[in-house]
Amino acid sequence: MPLLEVINLKKIYTTRFGGNPVQALANVSFSIDQGEYVAIMGESGSGKTTLLNIIAALDKPTGGDVLLNGKSITSIGEMEISAFRRDNLGFVFQDFNLLDTFSIEDNILLPLVLAGKRYNEMIGRLKAIAEKLKIADILMKYPYEVSGGQKQRTAVARALITRPQLILADEPTGLLDSHTTEGLLKLFAEINDDGQTILMVTHSIKAASHAKRVLFIKDGEVYHQLYKASLSDEQMYQRISDTLTMIATGGARGE
Template sequence: MELLKVQHIKKIYNTRLGGKQCTALTDVSFEVNRGEFIAVMGASGSGKTTLLNIMASLDKPTSGDIIMDGKSFGTIKDKEISVFRRNNLGFVFQDFNLLDTFSVKDNILLPLVLAGTPVKKMEERLKPLAEDLAIQQLLDKFPYEISGGEKQRTAVARAVITEPKLILADEPTGALDSKASANLLEIFVKLNGSGQTILMVTHSAMAASYASRVLFIKDGELFSQLYRGESTRREFFDKVVSTLSVLSDGGVDIG
C-alpha cells in the first residue's frame, strides 16, 4: 500500500550572484510503499541528498510534488511544516545531531516534549524502546560519554519514539566502524520487520544490501532500481556492486 509518492521532482539552485544555475535533480519519480526499506545510492553530487531534503520537507522542489498519505507537501503552510514533520517523519543523521547538554533520555524524549506529550505516555514509550536498542543503561549519560554506535542507537530511538510514518536516514553508518554499522543496520531490519517504513541514503553497498529495494540516482535522475526479492544479503550485495560499476561515476563506496 502506497505511503509516499515522489512526482517529477526537479530542483535548480541559483549561484549566490544569480548567475549560473545548478540542476541538482532533473526529473525523479517513484513510490514508497508502507513497510518498505529502501536505500538510495549515487555518487557525490548525484542529487540523492537533495532528494532526501525535499522528502524531509527541509527544502522545496523547483517543480514536482511529494505526496504522503494523500497530502501534498505543496499545500502545507510554512508555519505548519515543523508540526507536520514532527508528526510524520523520523530522522537519523550521520553526525547523530544529539544535544550534548541533554542526557540520552532527554535527547530521545525531546520530540515528544515539543509535541506536548504527557509524561506518563513518554515513559511508557521510552522503556521498551530503550530495551530493544540496548541503551537502557545509558539513559542518564550524556552524548559525550558514550560511543558512536551508542549515539546512533540513541538517534534511532529519538526518531522512532514519535511513531513516525517514515524514517529518513542520511548516511547513518558514515561515522561508525564496521561492527557498529552492522548492529545499526540489523536494528533497521528489525524495525522494518515490525512494519516501520525506512528510506536511507547511503554510499555503502554493504549498508544498501540490508534494504529490500535500492534506487540508484545519477546526474539528477533515477538511473535504475533493484529489488532484493528472495536473494540473500550477500547475493543482493553483489547485485548492488554490479550496478554501481555500471554507474562508474567515482566516489561511491562499496565497503
C-alpha cells in the same frame, strides 16, 4: 495507495550573482509502500541529498510534488511544517545530532516534549523503545559518555519515539566502525520487520545491501533500481556493486 509518492520532482539552484543555474533534480518519480525499506545511492553531486531534503520538507522543489499518505508535503505552510515533520517523519543522521547538555533520556524524549505529550505517555514509550534498542542502562548518561554505536541507537530511539510514518536516514553508518555498523543494520532490519517504513541515503554498499530495494540516482534522475527479493545480503552486495560499475561506465538503464 503508496505511503510516499515522488512525482516529477525537479530542483534548479540559481546563484545570487546570475551564474548558470544548476539542475540538482531533473525529473524524479518513484513511490514507496508502507513497510518498505528503500536505499538511495549515487555519486556525490547526483542529487540524492537534495532529494532527501525535499522529502524531509527541508527544501522546496522547483517543480513536481511529494505526497505522504496522499498529502502534499511541498504545499505545507511555514507555520505548520515543523509540526508536520515532528509528527510524521523520524530522522537518523550520520553525526547523530544529539545535544551534549541533555541526557540520553532527554535527547530521546525531546520530540515528545515539543509535541506536548503527557509525562506518563512519554515514559511508557521510552521504556519500550530503550529495552528494544538495548540502551536502557545508559539513559542517565550524556552523549559524550557513550560509544558511537550507543549514540546512533539513541538517535534511532529518538526517531522512533514519535511513531513516525517514515524514517529518513542520511548516511547512518558513515561514522561507525564495521562492528557497530553491522549492529545498526541489524537493528534497521528488525524495526522494518516490525512494519516501520525506512528510506535511507547511503554511499555504503554494505548498508544498501540490507535494504529491500535500491534506487540509483544519476544526473538528477532515477537511473536504475534493484529489488532484493530472495537474495541474501551477500548476493545483493554483489548486485549493487555490479550496478554501480555499470552506471559508472554508462551501462543500460532500467530495472
